[in-house]
Amino acid sequence: MNKGTLYVVSAPSGCGKGTILAEVFKRNSNVFYSVSATTRNPREGEVDGVNYYFLTREKFLELVENNGMLEYAEFCGNMYGTPRETVEKKLSEGFDVILEIETKGAKQIKEKMPEAILIFILPPSVNELRRRLNKRGTETEDVIEKRVNEAEGEIRQAYDYDYVMMNGDLSEAVEDFMSIIRASKFDKTKNNKIIDEVLENA
Numbered sequence: 001m002n003k004g005t006l007y008v009v010s011a012p013s014g015c016g017k018g019t020i021l022a023e024v025f026k027r028n029s030n031v032f033y034s035v036s037a038t039t040r041n042p043r044e045g046e047v048d049g050v051n052y053y054f055l056t057r058e059k060f061l062e063l064v065e066n067n068g069m070l071e072y073a074e075f076c077g078n079m080y081g082t083p084r085e086t087v088e089k090k091l092s093e094g095f096d097v098i099l100e101i102e103t104k105g106a107k108q109i110k111e112k113m114p115e116a117i118l119i120f121i122l123p124p125s126v127n128e129l130r131r132r133l134n135k136r137g138t139e140t141e142d143v144i145e146k147r148v149n150e151a152e153g154e155i156r157q158a159y160d161y162d163y164v165m166m167n168g169d170l171s172e173a174v175e176d177f178m179s180i181i182r183a184s185k186f187d188k189t190k191n192n193k194i195i196d197e198v199l200e201n202a
């Protein structure tokens with residue numbers, strides 16, 4: 001059976017990647033969203049097992065110790081990681097999987113799984129990012145400043161991604177994201193088998 005494709009999406013906090021991805025999932029039933037584990041506290045409305053698996057630092061590190069994480073990293077004082085088992089299972093069943101993770105984790109994935117496709121979503125500007133985070137209102141002012149400071153370093157990592165797009169207008173960004181997914185299906189490395197088949201039948 002064909003293995004699914006692993007997409008890794010990074011964007012500075014407040015860039016709107018959650019909104020873009022929600023729309024992408026509505027349109028793609030073959031795409032599975034990997035729920036991450038984190039040691040940060042749930043925000044209002046966040047549900048354990050849906051938005052994240054909310055773990056204590058102890059439990060998180062125990063999972064890391066037992067090779068239970070595909071990647072993990074610390075971000076703004078909290079740990080975040082991708083539970084390994086579900087991702088590997090879904091990929092082997094032929095589903096595409098999307099990881100929504102920060103840049104240190106994305107780098108670990110590319111090293112371990114070079115066939116993964118890394119997509120970076122840029123904000124129109126760092127000032128716009130600050131404005132969106134303030135508008136969202138889910139973080140205190142100093143957490144917002146921490147995240148904005150983090151953003152510049154994250155944007156520098158975008159040079160190493162396979163695809164870079166911008167979230168200015170939401171519906172355009174959704175179309176752009178869909179185009180990247182579509183284009184990646186025609187990557188020659190995935191289609192060598194099809195070339196072989198056509199030649200065999202020539």
Ligand code: 5GP
Binds near residue numbers: 036037040072100103
């Ligand atoms: P937030 O606290 O806003 O939900 O997430 C903060 C950052 O952590 C975001 O950039 C998000 O993409 C990233 N993140 C979420 N889950 C994971 C994960 O499993 N691994 C890594 N490395 N980063 C993650």
